[in-house]
Amino acid sequence: MFKLVKQLTSLVAMFAVLFAFSTETMAAKKSKTLENTKKRGFVRCGVSQGLPGFSNADESGNWTGIDVDVCRAVAAATLGDATKVKFTPLSAKERFTALTSGEIDILSRNTTWTLSRDADIGLTFVGVNFYDGQGFMVRKGSGIKSTSEFKNGTSVCTNLGTTTELNMRDFFDSRGISYEPVVFEKADEVVAAYDAGRCDTYTTDKSGLAAQRTKLSAPDDHVVLPETISKEPLGPVVRQGDSVWEDIVRWSLNTMIEAEEYGVNSSNADMMKTSNNPAIKRLVGAEGELGAAFGLDNDWNLRIIKQVGNYGESYKRNIADTGILPDRGPNELWTKGGILYVPPAR
Amino acid sequence: MNNIIKKFLPQILAILFVVLIFGFLTINAQTNMDNRGIDFGFGFLSQESSFDVQFSLIEYSGSDSYARAFLVGLLNTLLVSFISIIFCTILGVIIGVARLSSNYLIKNSAAWYVEFFRNIPLLLQIFFWYYAALRALPLPEKANAWFGVTYMTVKGYYIPAMVWENLNVFLYCGLAAIISIIVLRKYANNLRDTQGKQIPVLLYSIALLIILPLLSFLFGGVSLEFELPQLKKLSKISYIYEGGISLPPELIALVLALSLYTSTFVAECVRAGIEGVSKGQKEAAASVGLTPNQVLKLVIMPQALRIIIPPTTNQYLNLTKNSSLAAAIAYPDLVLVFAGTALMQTGKAIEIVSITMLTYLTISLTIAAIMNWYNKKIEIKEK
Numbered sequence: 213m214f215k216l217v218k219q220l221t222s223l224v225a226m227f228a229v230l231f232a233f234s235t236e237t238m239a240a241k242k243s244k245t246l247e248n249t250k251k252r253g254f255v256r257c258g259v260s261q262g263l264p265g266f267s268n269a270d271e272s273g274n275w276t277g278i279d280v281d282v283c284r285a286v287a288a289a290t291l292g293d294a295t296k297v298k299f300t301p302l303s304a305k306e307r308f309t310a311l312t313s314g315e316i317d318i319l320s321r322n323t324t325w326t327l328s329r330d331a332d333i334g335l336t337f338v339g340v341n342f343y344d345g346q347g348f349m350v351r352k353g354s355g356i357k358s359t360s361e362f363k364n365g366t367s368v369c370t371n372l373g374t375t376t377e378l379n380m381r382d383f384f385d386s387r388g389i390s391y392e393p394v395v396f397e398k399a400d401e402v403v404a405a406y407d408a409g410r411c412d413t414y415t416t417d418k419s420g421l422a423a424q425r426t427k428l429s430a431p432d433d434h435v436v437l438p439e440t441i442s443k444e445p446l447g448p449v450v451r452q453g454d455s456v457w458e459d460i461v462r463w464s465l466n467t468m469i470e471a472e473e474y475g476v477n478s479s480n481a482d483m484m485k486t487s488n489n490p491a492i493k494r495l496v497g498a499e500g501e502l503g504a505a506f507g508l509d510n511d512w513n514l515r516i517i518k519q520v521g522n523y524g525e526s527y528k529r530n531i532a533d534t535g536i537l538p539d540r541g542p543n544e545l546w547t548k549g550g551i552l553y554v555p556p557a558r
Numbered sequence: 559m560n561n562i563i564k565k566f567l568p569q570i571l572a573i574l575f576v577v578l579i580f581g582f583l584t585i586n587a588q589t590n591m592d593n594r595g596i597d598f599g600f601g602f603l604s605q606e607s608s609f610d611v612q613f614s615l616i617e618y619s620g621s622d623s624y625a626r627a628f629l630v631g632l633l634n635t636l637l638v639s640f641i642s643i644i645f646c647t648i649l650g651v652i653i654g655v656a657r658l659s660s661n662y663l664i665k666n667s668a669a670w671y672v673e674f675f676r677n678i679p680l681l682l683q684i685f686f687w688y689y690a691a692l693r694a695l696p697l698p699e700k701a702n703a704w705f706g707v708t709y710m711t712v713k714g715y716y717i718p719a720m721v722w723e724n725l726n727v728f729l730y731c732g733l734a735a736i737i738s739i740i741v742l743r744k745y746a747n748n749l750r751d752t753q754g755k756q757i758p759v760l761l762y763s764i765a766l767l768i769i770l771p772l773l774s775f776l777f778g779g780v781s782l783e784f785e786l787p788q789l790k791k792l793s794k795i796s797y798i799y800e801g802g803i804s805l806p807p808e809l810i811a812l813v814l815a816l817s818l819y820t821s822t823f824v825a826e827c828v829r830a831g832i833e834g835v836s837k838g839q840k841e842a843a844a845s846v847g848l849t850p851n852q853v854l855k856l857v858i859m860p861q862a863l864r865i866i867i868p869p870t871t872n873q874y875l876n877l878t879k880n881s882s883l884a885a886a887i888a889y890p891d892l893v894l895v896f897a898g899t900a901l902m903q904t905g906k907a908i909e910i911v912s913i914t915m916l917t918y919l920t921i922s923l924t925i926a927a928i929m930n931w932y933n934k935k936i937e938i939k940e941k
Contacts, residue, residue: 354794365792
């Protein structure tokens with residue numbers, strides 16, 4: 213059933229490209245996307261169909277996750293209200309078409325930043341909100357401790373339309389191991405097939421493995437192997453051609469990370485206005501005219517921090533406290549041994 | 559003059575309208591794609607695909623081109639459609655005839671079968687056969703051998719592979735057998751028309767089909783060996799069969815669902831066809847002294863087929879198009895491989911979706927052409 217709905221959405225997206233009258237000629241310093249967003253009253257954001265910690269909807273339809281928070285931050289900055297977001301769940305296959313055809317304005321759906329995606333298909337990546345890498349999950353009882361123990365004929369379950377499919381081929385090919393890729397369109401189908409014993413191993417980004425493991429019938433019988441076979445910098449994407457909108461999304465994300473670096477969070481943001489540190493004052497809109505560059509007011513970054521919180525708060529709320537990946541690993545600030553490093557907001 | 563205008567003007571306008579619509583769509587898509595920084599072109603087809611496919615009828619690896627990946631998907635679609643069409647036809651004919659049986663039990667079971675399978679959405683049936691059957695099947699190491707040498711497991715159905723020597727000699731013998739059967743039939747028909755003599759053509763045909771290839775084994779140097787699937791350990795708890803041929807469970811589930819579903823429609827076509835031949839035909843044939851077999855073969859079936867073929871063609875077309883649901887259960891058909899993975903990796907949505915649509919159109923038109931040819935062949939020939 214969902215399949216049909218999904219195919220319909222792809223089709224609609226395609227026809228949108230075919231029929232839409234071309235109106236998007238950019239004037240300097242003016243963002244058509246921002247104008248339309250303000251007129252509409254909400255930010256249109258593409259997310260996953262359910263990946264705990266990143267973008268996941270509860271029973272009452274409330275979306276949570278660190279990918280969701282990026283869109284909320286943009287809504288807080290541009291519209292003044294972090295709840296003014298319309299989320300569109302997209303499969304890996306539909307996501308780029310939905311963005312390029314103008315169905316959504318931000319794609320925040322654990323999407324890997326690669327050269328060909330950035331350069332080829334009308335997309336622009338604005339930053340990284342999670343450093344991930346592809347890993348493998350196997351059954352504990354198999355006794356496999358490392359990917360070097362995979363043998364010829366191993367069957368591998370994974371998702372369609374992702375960099376995973378390419379990395380997997382590079383990995384097995386370079387080691388001369390023959391394998392059987394079993395590729396499903398939806399993550400839930402991958403989990404079900406792996407659970408049934410169809411595959412010896414399940415591969416996707418390690419954060420995804422950690423999140424999907426909770427859906428298995430006996431999560432404790434499965435283990436994620438230590439090796440990481442690829443770099444997967446995940447981040448939000450926008451359409452090519454609207455550089456002001458691109459900057460708004462980029463700096464909304466950067467604001468969250470920089471706020472954590474300077475110890476500004478949702479509860480102390482207002483007090484920080486009187487801080488002695490000019491960098492902090494700029495971060496809460498008490499100094500400089502940073503918002504004007506995007507056509508926003510000067511409180512745009514303060515609203516992000518107050519309504520959504522800094523990156524650390526978002527991580528803790530969505531990923532650490534839910535038990536998905538309590539250890540921040542590379543997603544720790546550069547000042548604390550991680551690789552999270554953003555250009556200064558000044 | 560007036561007449562000519564009346565005749566051609568509407569047609570010219572209609573053509574103009576179609577051309578304009580297509581022109582508008584093309585130009586509009588072009589502008590929109592330009593604005594969004596998307597290039598249009600089919601150059602990607604020759605690029606390296608960089609992804610692997612689970613099941614392929616031809617040699618394929620990630621270093622081959624997208625065009626070859628397309629071919630892999632196309633062949634997989636054709637394979638699943640071909641097998642399912644054969645199964646659904648056999649099953650459909652049996653069920654259709656069974657519905658006309660005078661035996662209460664047979665008649666009603668057939669009716670129940672039809673009502674059950676045609677009223678459940680196909681996608682659900684595919685999910686059922688895949689997930690339910692998958693969970694019920696044993697792991698490779700626990701599988702019992704079927705017929706001694708084949709194994710049905712959660713990872714697929716493993717059957718022995720045939721290793722031929724001098725296969726071509728065997729094939730020539732098979733071809734010779736078929737040609738001699740055609741000649742024999744011609745001769746038998748001629749004999750019947752001129753002298754009224756009947757010879758058991760079917761019996762001779764079967765004999766030819768067995769004896770000629772058998773001779774190739776005895777004198778042609780043909781030999782056939784079977785490579786049996788062998789259990790191989792992958793880790794402490796996981797096993798796989800090596801050697802032989804492995805049919806993935808995705809293919810089996812898809813063939814099952816497609817043939818069971820479509821066979822119900824074929825059965826109804828068959829029933830309609832047979833019931834469409836008037837009762838008098840049968841009685842008349844019996845009264846001139848034909849045996850019940852002859853009545854069926856010479857009188858009922860030729861007339862029933864004319865009614866059966868056109869709607870059955872529709873069912874074959876439906877089946878082929880329905881096979882695109884394969885993507886739901888990871889069977890690497892055209893939609894999954896080409897309109898799925900390839901589309902995602904290249905981002906060429908308009909190009910790939912158009913190629914895929916054109917391909918399905920071509921397959922459907924080909925099937926329709928073959929069936930139309932057959933229909934022409936069996937329709938009433940006025941003498």
